[in-house]
Amino acid sequence: MKCGGLGVKDIQNFGEALFLKIVWSLMADEDKLWVKICKTKYFPAVGYWRARNSAGASRMWRQVMARRDVFKEHVKWKIGDGKVVQAISQPWFQSWRVHENASARDRKLKVCELIDEHTGQWNMQRLQSLFQPDQIVDILNEDNKPEAQGMAKDRLVWHVAKNGKYSVKEGYKMMINRQLNVQTTHDFLWPMIWKCKNIAPRVKIFLWRLLKKGLPTGGNMHSRLPNFSPMCQRCHEENEFETHCLFFCHTSRQVWFGGQLGIRVHDLPLDINQAVQEIVSRLDEEGIRIFAYTLWKIWKERNKTVIERGNFQVQGVLKRICALLRPEVNQIQLIPTRIQCVDKYEVHKEGWQVILDASWETSGKIGTAYVVYQKGQLQSIGMHSAEVGDVFQAETLALSQAIDYVYTVMNIPTDTRIQFFSDCLNLVMAVNNGDSEDIPSWRATREVRRIIAAMELCNVGATLHHARREAVIQAHNLANSARREGLNLRGRVHWAMQQQRSINREIDNHYF
Structure with missing residues (x-):
């Protein structure tokens, strides 16, 4: 009654709360006979959280597995x-x-x-x-x-209940609250989306279907057709619901991080409405437009990958998104004319290489880092902390600091061949195209122009390349440390070698 209405229970939510009681018993009452039978049949060697749907699984078991994510949000073990x-x-x-x-x-x-x-x-x-x-x-x-x-x-607890135990009453209350949160999210999102006149109607309709959970993802199709596999057809690791399909799948993560918004999606909520709200609330109208078209293009490319059994090419998707947002830009202009941008993912052991990265949090606090190699041997490391407005400015600052250090502190001749590697594809394309107009108006256009001018002074000595995250993981880890601890350090090999053991602890040397 507190939330309006006559106090009559919603039959669908009540049925869901009853079914969740079965899932709770499966995890909390391991001594029951039916629980032992299910464990022996469906996950004898692993726990419930690592169990997979087998080909011969019953419809009831598939429904139990489909509700695992709901429990992941509200249940934990008390040690x-x-x-x-x-x-x-x-x-x-x-x-x-x-x-x-x-x-x-x-x-x-x-x-x-x-x-x-x-x-x-x-x-x-x-x-x-x-x-x-x-x-x-x-x-x-x-x-x-x-x-x-x-x-x-140790005991299993339902942490939204005072006594720590799941009940149908608590489950029904949770389902109603989730429904109210979705409605509140819709009330917040739709005025922002519909007032954007530069978003095509078909994209707005797509967003409406997305927030209503009406897209034919693997998980949604499985709920209607039990024989349909809910597994993501790109990574084959998780069930494909909206957030996994558009944000959490490894290919989608790369698109968001390498795109114009530079979003790291690992800490987004699991609910699609809450995830969209969290991102949209931080964007202006132009940012919402970029966000909407990126979502739409990821979905279109996902469909193409699933239907045609092809590969999801992240860089191709990023280029098509760029062309979609700015149709007046010829696709050929994305091919660098002065400083080569190649699709190489490994840093080779030849000449000088500088890998760089930035770590950014929503408060504006950042860390930047660069690692200098000569013929595969570590020469120097730099770590800095600062505050900037967005991810792109942080990545731009990291490149600018690396260039300054290499040519002014280390005094490397400007005609020496040096390869700079960054995992920010948007920055690489902006610098290589030689046109800061490729950067949206709120980006660090002045810093980009400064970098272009600095690299022009080096003739053919300096080149900027795009590399995937694994290839710059050392710089990434150092940037995280600089951000968290507020570090500002840089040094030649005598200092860098002391740091090598710690920064290489979890690094695969194949990339270097």
Whole structure:
């Protein structure tokens, strides 16, 4: 009654709450006979969170699997003695996610094995070997610290309920709140989208279908046709719902990061309406237009990939998006005329190379870094922190700092062949095209012009190339450190070699 209406329960949401009770029992009541049967049949070697839909799975089991993401948002293990919960395979902290590449031994690792038996504190060395830095922060900040729990047993909790147990009443309340949040999101989004006169009607209709969850993604098709596979046909790793299809799939991530908005999507909400709202709320009208056309083009290319069984070419998609947004620009102009932009993803061991990257957060705080190599040998490293307006300005600043350092501090002759590598495709195209008009008006056009002028002084000595994230991972990790710790350091090989062990810890040397 608080939310309006006559107090009559919505039959669809009530039925969903009843079904979620089955899913809760599957996870919380492992001693029940039917739970043991399901575990033996569907996931004998892995936990529920790593289980996959088999070809002969029943319709009921497929429905259980389809609701796993809902539970991932609201359920976690409360750690006691840590002897029950598997650290890799079960959710027990806020940013937990499935670890696809974990070894069979690590998957069986208990939380108690991450605790130092002498001090009762977390074993930081073990945590760092298994989890990402953001996950370690969540583990250390959790209320269920090992020393605070004594000999209490681990237990599964539904954290939106006061007693920690799922009930149909709590489930129904959650479903109603989700529905109200979607309606509120629609009320916020549609005035912003419909007033954009430079968005084509077909794109607006696509956005309407997206927010109404009416697109024929694998997950939506599976809910209507049980024999239809819900698996993403590009990565074959996750069920294809709206957020995975348009944001979280690895090819979609690359499009967003390399596009004009430079968005990192890893921390977006799982709900498509909330994800769209979070992005749109930070954009002006022109930014909303770019965002809408990028979404639409990713969906069109996804359809082409699925129907024609082709490959999703990220750079081709980015070029088509650019042409779609600015039809007056000839596609041939995207081919560099002065400084070559190649589709090479590996940094080769020849001559001088500089890999660079920037780390940016929504508050405007950034970190930049560059790593200088000569014939594959580490020569120098630079790390800086600052505050700028957006991702593109951060990437531009990283390139500008790298150029200044190489030619003014290291005194490398301007006719020496030096290759600069960045994972920001938009920056590479802007510099190589020699025309800052390729950059939207709010971008750092002055800095781009300065970079172009600096590279012109080098004749053919300096070239800028696009490389994927793995090829610049060293600079990426250093930029993250510079942003978090506010570092401003740079040095030649005597200092750089001291840092090499730490920055190479998780790096595949194949790229260098």
